[in-house]
Amino acid sequence: MEGRRYLLVCRNIDCRGRGSDELMAAIKKGLDERGVEDIEVKEYMCFGACHEAPNIVLHPSRHWYAAVKPGDVKAILDHLCGGPAVERLMNKIDPTHREFIFQLLDAGLF
Amino acid sequence: MDTILFPARQSTAKESLAAYRGRGGYEALSAIVDAQAPARVIEEVQAAGLRGRGGAAFPTGTKLELTAKAQAEQKFVVANGGEDEPGSFKDRILMEHHPHLILEGVTLCALAVGATKGYLYVNRTYAAAQASLAAAMQEAAGKAYLGRGILGSAFSFELELFRAPTPYVAGEDTAALEVLEGKDPVPREKPPYPVQAGLFGKPTLVSNIETMANIPRIVLRGAAWFRGFGTAQSPGTMIFCLGEEVRRPGAYELPLGTPLRQLIDGCGGGLRDGKAIKAILPGGPSTAFLPATCLDTPLDHQAMRDAGSILGCGVMELIPVGRCMLEEALKHAGFFAAESCGACPACRMETSTFQTLLRQIKEGKGTPMLLDQFDKVAAFNRGKGRCSLIAMAAAPVLSAVRHFRGDFEHHLAHGTCPPG
Numbered sequence: 001m002e003g004r005r006y007l008l009v010c011r012n013i014d015c016r017g018r019g020s021d022e023l024m025a026a027i028k029k030g031l032d033e034r035g036v037e038d039i040e041v042k043e044y045m046c047f048g049a050c051h052e053a054p055n056i057v058l059h060p061s062r063h064w065y066a067a068v069k070p071g072d073v074k075a076i077l078d079h080l081c082g083g084p085a086v087e088r089l090m091n092k093i094d095p096t097h098r099e100f101i102f103q104l105l106d107a108g109l110f
Numbered sequence: 111m112d113t114i115l116f117p118a119r120q121s122t123a124k125e126s127l128a129a130y131r132g133r134g135g136y137e138a139l140s141a142i143v144d145a146q147a148p149a150r151v152i153e154e155v156q157a158a159g160l161r162g163r164g165g166a167a168f169p170t171g172t173k174l175e176l177t178a179k180a181q182a183e184q185k186f187v188v189a190n191g192g193e194d195e196p197g198s199f200k201d202r203i204l205m206e207h208h209p210h211l212i213l214e215g216v217t218l219c220a221l222a223v224g225a226t227k228g229y230l231y232v233n234r235t236y237a238a239a240q241a242s243l244a245a246a247m248q249e250a251a252g253k254a255y256l257g258r259g260i261l262g263s264a265f266s267f268e269l270e271l272f273r274a275p276t277p278y279v280a281g282e283d284t285a286a287l288e289v290l291e292g293k294d295p296v297p298r299e300k301p302p303y304p305v306q307a308g309l310f311g312k313p314t315l316v317s318n319i320e321t322m323a324n325i326p327r328i329v330l331r332g333a334a335w336f337r338g339f340g341t342a343q344s345p346g347t348m349i350f351c352l353g354e355e356v357r358r359p360g361a362y363e364l365p366l367g368t369p370l371r372q373l374i375d376g377c378g379g380g381l382r383d384g385k386a387i388k389a390i391l392p393g394g395p396s397t398a399f400l401p402a403t404c405l406d407t408p409l410d411h412q413a414m415r416d417a418g419s420i421l422g423c424g425v426m427e428l429i430p431v432g433r434c435m436l437e438e439a440l441k442h443a444g445f446f447a448a449e450s451c452g453a454c455p456a457c458r459m460e461t462s463t464f465q466t467l468l469r470q471i472k473e474g475k476g477t478p479m480l481l482d483q484f485d486k487v488a489a490f491n492r493g494k495g496r497c498s499l500i501a502m503a504a505a506p507v508l509s510a511v512r513h514f515r516g517d518f519e520h521h522l523a524h525g526t527c528p529p530g
């Protein structure tokens with residue numbers, strides 16, 4: 001699976017309540033339209049950051065996008081296609097917390 | 111006599127009112143009602159050092175006192191016979207065979223805290239226990255032990271039998287209160303605690319069936335007598351449940367402080383096929399596994415804590431040598447993932463993460479780094495959520511990884527259980 005990228009969308013209560021299903025669908029559709037094939041969009045049980053829902057994490061690049069809105073999908077797609085990371089959605093989550101989740105992902109839990 | 115709850119000669123028949131009276135039944139109630147001395151119940155229970163038998167071992171005297179002190183026009187008592195802990199049947203045995211002991215205990219609690227209405231919250235699958243309690247309630251009312259003007263006094267107490275739903279969380283005290291109010295079994299945010307604002311917002315004492323069954327005996331015989339059983343820190347007895355893995359399954363009442371080995375070998379006759387024990391889950395699915403080196407640990411609260419687990423509600427599960435501890439951990443993780451009520455995101459996160467981690471390890475997918483994630487997930491979620499299910503779910507999983515890491519490493523390396 002070397003080189004494979006993952007976009008993980010939280011599907012716990014708060015994230016779903018704030019539209020993570022719709023975000024996931026929009027991102028999948030956007031990736032299809034742009035013909036991107038090396039990214040797998042997957043649901044994730046929970047990132048434990050419900051206060052900043054909905055949450056999206058890119059693995060293994062360690063980008064965490066929090067409180068994502070439908071209007072942010074285009075910028076995220078641009079990032080996935082080689083554009084800059086979406087700074088305005090980053091750094092909302094406590095760094096220790098981020099590290100905890102990144103380690104879970106690095107250990108292979110997704 | 112070396113028991114508090116069960117009669118000296120135990121039988122599986124229902125104890126009649128006459129038989130119960132023959133061992134001092136309802137004498138405590140008569141004495142307290144006549145003397146108009148409800149405070150004596152609290153004093154005696156505090157002096158006895160009784161702790162709750164529902165799992166958390168909270169001092170019962172403190173709970174009685176807090177409910178008694180709460181100012182309100184109406185108060186309630188709830189006897190918790192939800193008993194949804196897999197493997198536990200001690201409350202069922204008490205209710206089925208010794209219904210008058212329960213009725214007197216609940217009534218004394220009501221008198222002590224100033225409650226006029228109470229509920230027997232009984233697992234809905236316990237038909238025989240319900241029938242036994244219902245018949246005993248009629249008998250008791252006929253003798254003025256229950257109802258209006260108990261034994262000619264000014265104290266009236268109305269008791270109702272309630273069929274409790276069976277999801278695991280429905281036994282949590284505030285979830286039980288929700289159910290009694292006609293709602294779904296979802297734990298409440300705390301504070302306020304039930305002793306402050308419980309059923310319909312009124313001060314409410316929620317205690318386990320076995321806890322309440324101790325009270326008539328404590329009031330009648332006194333705290334010093336009660337302290338003749340058990341240890342200074344953990345006075346009294348506790349009923350321990352042994353399941354089908356031993357030669358003589360059953361509910362055994364033993365003084366606290368009895369060595370674990372005596373329960374397993376002396377009472378239970380050891381494992382059925384003479385196998386050796388690999389691990390012990392001393393207090394039900396929500397407690398931590400102990401390795402076999404702990405077989406001489408005394409069954410008391412402090413000794414169990416020092417050994418790394420708790421007595422919980424006294425359901426003893428024994429894992430024979432040859433069983434894979436990853437499978438055991440996964441079984442419990444699956445139970446908690448299914449039983450988490452879903453109201454708290456942190457609880458869903460923890461229980462589903464444990465389950466996913468264990469499944470991946472089971473199939474040998476991932477690196478040994480996975481084994482270090484359990485503690486982090488538990489630490490992240492510790493103290494969160496409305497009820498203690500989060501802590502309960504962590505105990506068996508973390509302890510299995512800690513004590514039996516080899517089983518997990520074998521799965522990671524080979525994707526199979528270690529050879530028995």
Ligand SMILES: Cc1cc2nc3c(=O)[nH]c(=O)nc-3n(C[C@H](O)[C@H](O)[C@H](O)COP(=O)(O)O)c2cc1C
Binds near residue numbers: 163164283316321498
């Ligand atoms: C998830 C969960 C399930 C519980 N189930 C029961 C139960 O079935 N019976 C019970 O007596 N206590 C149960 N408890 C404990 C109760 O919340 C409460 O502490 C207990 O009934 C108080 O009685 P005690 O002080 O006499 O132990 C449960 C707690 C939790 C968190």
Ligand code: FES
Binds near residue numbers: 010015047048053054
């Ligand atoms: S509900 Fe999404 S981070 Fe928990």
